[in-house]
Amino acid sequence: MTPDHHRSNVSLARRAWAIRHNAVRMGQVQGQGYIGQALGVADVLAASYFHALSYRPDDPEWEGRDRFLLSIGHYAIALYAAMIEAGILPEQELETYGTDDSRLPMSGMASYTPGMEITGGSLGHGLGIAVGMALGLKRKDNPAFVYNLLSDGELGEGSTWEAVQSATQWKLDNLIAIVDVNDQQADGKPSDALMQMPEAPRWEAFGWFAQEVDGNDIDAVVAALDAARHHPGPQPRVVICRTTMCKGVPFLEEREITHFVRVEEDEWDRALAILDEGKPA
């Protein structure tokens, strides 16, 4: 089945733009947020939600959907932005981001938000849950895929590697991990701590079908996700996406990048204006 969004004539570049725009507007509501990550991962989410994934916007629990698990709870701002663009969440809720009684909390939780498959935030959980869901789908002969978006920082968690080994053991060819590598975690660079550069050989050594791409090159991400879905081997798949924090807003890209990017009050409108200037057709 081809969902409607796959037949849309809206370009993926435009989808990525809308994700960035939605995310900046949410950041503006709170005066803060993980906007650096959201801008960086927008192209990956555009390729995921508007090319690779099957889902029904009006029925987020549709049994046939591909499951998209967000490990990194603080990336919720990015996923909300994508789900708003996808029509899973209404656009007007964007203004409630992080406020009391909102369905869009700062850290993503399954019990709060339609379309949010898991509660992330305690890092290193998503891939293990993905293993269980992939096993469950196989038990049900359900051909859907399980995607897990995790971060390079999570590669430091031992539990991630338990899940990596388990996915290989169970030949989970219905599991696609997407690793956002922006080389930034709370205290500095994961590559100075527990990440490898390049990262793909480590996954290959564990038996995964691994690809490493420029995560801000939509065509490259699309091609990698297609290859991941159609790879004939019986192994789990990983697409390692190198991304640039704050991508698309040059004055933020140039700022000394940290895990939590500070944005001054007057800079939100400036960021939106820059995005508007570059709005794709």
Next chain:
Amino acid sequence: MSLGPNSRRTPKNVARSAPPKGGARTSAMIASLDAEGRATKPAPFGHALAELAQTRDDIVGLSADLSKYTDLHVFAKAHPDKFYQMGMAEQVLISAAAGLAKEGFTPFATTYAVFAARRAYDFIAMAIAEDNLPVKICCALPGLTTGYGPSHQSTEDIAIMRGMPGLTVLDPCDATEIDQATRAIADHPGPVYMRLLRGQVPDVLGEYGYRFKLGKAQMIRDGGDVLFVSTGLMTMRALDAAARLQKDGVEAGVLHVPTIKPLDEDTIAEACGKTGRLVVTAENHSINGGLGEAVAGTLMRRGLRPAFAQVALPDEWLDAGALPTLHDQYGLSVDAVVKRVKGLL
């Protein structure tokens, strides 16, 4: 570099003198839980789950390399297609169980209590309990049921599991109860942590006509002088102690509390509020944060002030050794319980 005083800490075994030649009585390998001649049943958890799975396709079993030692191997042999050997990896054991539950299955995840409670706690919390998933975490070697020492002795699991919102916590007493509780938790819609006795498990409660009810404390025998409020294997000990005390003219009741969370506060308060009897909680767990403190909290909140004592393990890293010796040493044996109660009367 100067190291602090802890760098000079003397290991326990250095502080001890060597045992006398020929003086070792029993072995750490002896895991016998109960009196000689007591009826037992083999692997009640494994058999109950295997039987349940004959009619329920949603039930799956997972183990982290301990199926043989949690009795899950009985299930695995009967239903190899429903069994997942997850390897020596407790974090993915628990997260994968969560994932299977999200896809509509009812996973029973097994390991030792120490490994679930200590190593996989964050995963039980965030992957399972916060999402209210129907995963049943069933764990062998609760409290002091092995002589291997602290690496295997789960003396604080109930305390930390009680702290987790939404989690049902069970400590069944014997083979009859493990059989019935396994079936009951399979029907329960939420997450459960259940302690398991494994292998040849004593069978005690059947003779009292007992039927397990999830969330209910039940009076197994009544008595006006002392009331044991007990859970897990300590209910067996309390029943034996009550019989011994009766011979000495002391009437002791036994209120069995297999569900530690949610606690059946009404039944406990009613039983403890009666007459002037001494309340003695009894549990195979640290004195901190287990049944005893839960009962004490209930009584305080309800304005009840009976004479009160706790039979529980001390707040210590326990010794290695043979179980009968250790149960005497730490106050869990029938002899020790009887002596303790007599001293309090």
